[in-house]
Amino acid sequence: xxxxxxxxxxxxxxxxxxxxxxxxxxxxxxxxxxxxxxxxxxxxxxxxxxxxxxxxxxxxxxxxxxxxxxxxxxxxxxxxxxxxxxxxxxxxxxxxxxxxxxxxxxxxxxxxxxxxxxxxxxxxxxxxxxxxxxxxxxxxxxxxxxxxxxxxxxxxxxxxxxxxxxxxxxxxxxxxxxxxxxxxxxxxxxxxxxxxxxxxxxxxxxxxxxxxxxxxxxxxxxxxxxxxxxxxxxxxxxxxxxxxxxxxxxxxxxxxxxxxxxxxxxxxxxxxxxxxxxxxxxxxxxxxxxxxxxxxxxxxxxxxxxxxxxxxxxxxxxxxxxxxxxxxxxxxxxxxxxxxxxxxxxxxxxxxxxxxxx
Amino acid sequence: xxxxxxxxxxxxxxxxxxxxxxxxxxxxxxxxxxxxxxxxxxxxxxxxxxxxxxxxxxxxxxxxxxxxxxxxxxxxxxxxxxxxxxxxxxxxxxxxxxxxxxxxxxxxxxxxxxxxxxxxxxxxxxxxxxxxxxxxxxxxxxxxxxxxxxxxxxxxxxxxxxxxxxxxxxxxxxxxxxxxxxxxxxxxxxxxxxxxxxxxxxxxxxxxxxxxxxxxxxxxxxxxxxxxxxxxxxxxxxxxxxxxxxxxxxxxxxxxxxxxxxxxxxxxxxxxxxxxxxxxxxxxxxxxxxxxxxxxxxxxxxxxxxxxxxxxxxxxxxxxxxxxxxxxxxxxxxxxxx
Numbered sequence: 001x002x003x004x005x006x007x008x009x010x011x012x013x014x015x016x017x018x019x020x021x022x023x024x025x026x027x028x029x030x031x032x033x034x035x036x037x038x039x040x041x042x043x044x045x046x047x048x049x050x051x052x053x054x055x056x057x058x059x060x061x062x063x064x065x066x067x068x069x070x071x072x073x074x075x076x077x078x079x080x081x082x083x084x085x086x087x088x089x090x091x092x093x094x095x096x097x098x099x100x101x102x103x104x105x106x107x108x109x110x111x112x113x114x115x116x117x118x119x120x121x122x123x124x125x126x127x128x129x130x131x132x133x134x135x136x137x138x139x140x141x142x143x144x145x146x147x148x149x150x151x152x153x154x155x156x157x158x159x160x161x162x163x164x165x166x167x168x169x170x171x172x173x174x175x176x177x178x179x180x181x182x183x184x185x186x187x188x189x190x191x192x193x194x195x196x197x198x199x200x201x202x203x204x205x206x207x208x209x210x211x212x213x214x215x216x217x218x219x220x221x222x223x224x225x226x227x228x229x230x231x232x233x234x235x236x237x238x239x240x241x242x243x244x245x246x247x248x249x250x251x252x253x254x255x256x257x258x259x260x261x262x263x264x265x266x267x268x269x270x271x272x273x274x275x276x277x278x279x280x281x282x283x284x285x286x287x288x289x290x291x292x293x294x295x296x297x298x299x300x301x302x303x304x305x306x307x308x309x310x311x312x313x314x315x316x317x318x319x320x321x322x323x324x325x326x327x328x329x330x331x332x333x334x335x336x337x338x339x340x341x342x343x344x345x346x347x348x349x350x351x352x353x354x355x356x357x358x
Numbered sequence: 359x360x361x362x363x364x365x366x367x368x369x370x371x372x373x374x375x376x377x378x379x380x381x382x383x384x385x386x387x388x389x390x391x392x393x394x395x396x397x398x399x400x401x402x403x404x405x406x407x408x409x410x411x412x413x414x415x416x417x418x419x420x421x422x423x424x425x426x427x428x429x430x431x432x433x434x435x436x437x438x439x440x441x442x443x444x445x446x447x448x449x450x451x452x453x454x455x456x457x458x459x460x461x462x463x464x465x466x467x468x469x470x471x472x473x474x475x476x477x478x479x480x481x482x483x484x485x486x487x488x489x490x491x492x493x494x495x496x497x498x499x500x501x502x503x504x505x506x507x508x509x510x511x512x513x514x515x516x517x518x519x520x521x522x523x524x525x526x527x528x529x530x531x532x533x534x535x536x537x538x539x540x541x542x543x544x545x546x547x548x549x550x551x552x553x554x555x556x557x558x559x560x561x562x563x564x565x566x567x568x569x570x571x572x573x574x575x576x577x578x579x580x581x582x583x584x585x586x587x588x589x590x591x592x593x594x595x596x597x598x599x600x601x602x603x604x605x606x607x608x609x610x611x612x613x614x615x616x617x618x619x620x621x622x623x624x625x626x627x628x629x630x631x632x633x634x635x636x637x638x639x640x641x642x643x644x645x646x647x648x649x650x651x652x653x654x655x656x657x658x659x660x661x662x663x664x665x666x667x668x669x670x671x672x673x674x675x676x677x678x679x680x681x682x683x684x685x686x687x688x689x690x691x692x693x694x695x696x
Binding site for chain 2: 058059062064065068071072075163172173174177268271272273274276278279280283319320323324326329330333
């Protein structure tokens with residue numbers, strides 16, 4: 001594009017003239033920039049919840065309690081990051097919850113049955129899980145069915161396969177222990193170890209989580225792929241018209257979710273060394289909730305990776321805070337639902353204010 | 359318009375009934391809240407019977423939301439807590455990872471004792487070890503009898519699922535059954551598998567397994583109904599939870615099957631149906647006892663260093679309940695302690 005022909009439509013602003021009227025070049029104050037961040041509402045919510053439980057729950061701010069809360073948040077957060085990216089891209093993944101279990105099962109059973117090094121099983125599991133993600137994206141882009149339907153199908157199929165294959169191969173409903181096999185210690189160190197930092201035990205999943213958040217933020221805000229994600233979520237047809245590879249982007253996003261499921265699945269496996277085949281059902285909604293609390297729009301085109309992390313933290317603080325506060329756990333889901341509504345309302349309100357003052 | 363009139367009519371009728379109830383005491387003389395309150399008054403309550411300090415004990419189970427069985431375990435635990443002057447905390451999650459995190463939360467709170475169910479033992483191994491390291495005594499309850507000692511728990515109180523299954527198999531032999539159907543309502547529950555395998559071990563006839571979605575009763579009914587229609591020679595259906603027995607009875611009637619329905623665990627409905635012969639027998643593991651004893655064992659340990667069981671599980675079942683014993687139990691199931 002080195003031609004210098006003027007392709008401005010007639011009546012457009014002349015070059016050099018009225019430059020300041022161009023909205024892309026107007027100077028925005030730092031405060032307004034902050035106000036227009038998708039995660040602002042959730043940060044306010046998270047601070048409110050933190051202060052609330054610090055007062056209401058005895059021992060909530062003890063180092064040990066904080067590490068428990070961070071661990072609980074990270075197990076959700078690792079999945080909430082790719083799920084948030086996918087939602088920014090305008091799609092859903094209902095199979096994300098059971099995919100975690102599938103990934104752990106494949107890894108465990110392959111290593112055990114082949115008597116292979118643990119890392120071989122983990123590698124096979126990575127490929128298989130990525131294949132499931134690619135399948136989701138491929139079916140979605142080819143059939144033009146809504147992602148809700150496609151991934152609901154995958155969700156049910158995976159749920160059945162988890163139990164069916166485990167029973168078929170192991171003869172029971174949980175996998176056999178692989179704790180005594182070669183490669184287990186190193187895999188445990190990578191996926192499930194605990195680091196002591198100045199008296200606080202930090203699970204390695206927290207590092208994975210922060211790493212994924214950083215990576216996803218960089219992709220979203222600093223790369224061409226990030227622009228594509230926002231574009232396909234904002235308006236698919238317009239994105240296609242300007243040359244964004246829509247199908248590739250969506251398949252990539254689903255594979256991102258699959259990668260997250262692989263990391264979470266390996267964590268499950270290596271922290272417990274056996275896996276129950278029936279677990280993971282329902283967690284996909286928790287990941288979506290975390291992303292939505294963090295400012296992702298259900299309709300796509302808007303959100304952030306940092307927001308999903310804050311959403312996961314909110315979830316972790318609430319779920320464990322209720323325990324620390326010694327409340328009746330029967331009401332847990334009620335509080336969660338109320339919190340979801342409040343956080344999302346706050347998000348919308350903050351965003352509307354930010355847009356109005358532009 | 360007709361709908362609107364209908365609604366007005368309903369409202370008026372409802373208001374009238376309420377008025378009548380208040381003014382003419384046209385209320386039910388049987389059942390309802392009054393009868394329940396009368397039954398509640400018959401349950402033990404009271405004040406602490408000891409002068410030990412107010413210890414805090416946390417119970418963390420693998421129960422899902424709103425589980426009848428665990429409700430009974432809890433009421434036993436609460437009763438013991440009242441008696442032993444204990445601050446009793448209860449939390450639960452059916453996901454192993456979440457349950458382990460809840461145990462961690464209890465350790466963070468520096469409780470004086472932990473009661474935990476080991477339905478997914480490997481997932482909770484590390485959490486129990488952390489509790490032991492923090493010097494908190496642990497009692498395991500309900501499931502995990504094989505791992506309890508190895509994990510460093512004081513005692514295990516519960517039922518050995520395989521032994522319970524074997525008892526069912528023997529009872530079915532006694533009743534001259536040939537083809538049993540074992541209905542598993544929870545995908546991935548090791549204890550359930552053990553129950554069915556136990557039945558298979560001692561039962562001289564054939565055992566088939568059927569997996570159903572336990573969170574969806576109509577689904578359970580239609581799945582079992584379909585199986586009974588397809589498999590005409592099934593003459594005994596064994597359900598693994600009390601709420602499912604009645605559902606299977608309905609499915610059996612729909613399918614026109616002659617199979618006898620038997621179940622693990624008790625509830626008010628099961629007791630009533632045992633009494634009137636709708637159900638064959640039930641295998642009870644006395645959940646009230648599990649909760650009560652778990653709290654009491656921790657109290658005994660803190661107070662007197664006592665440990666029960668000598669490293670072997672303390673069994674609360676199986677207890678086979680037939681028509682003969684059901685009558686006596688009805689009062690207890692009604693008030694929610696059996």
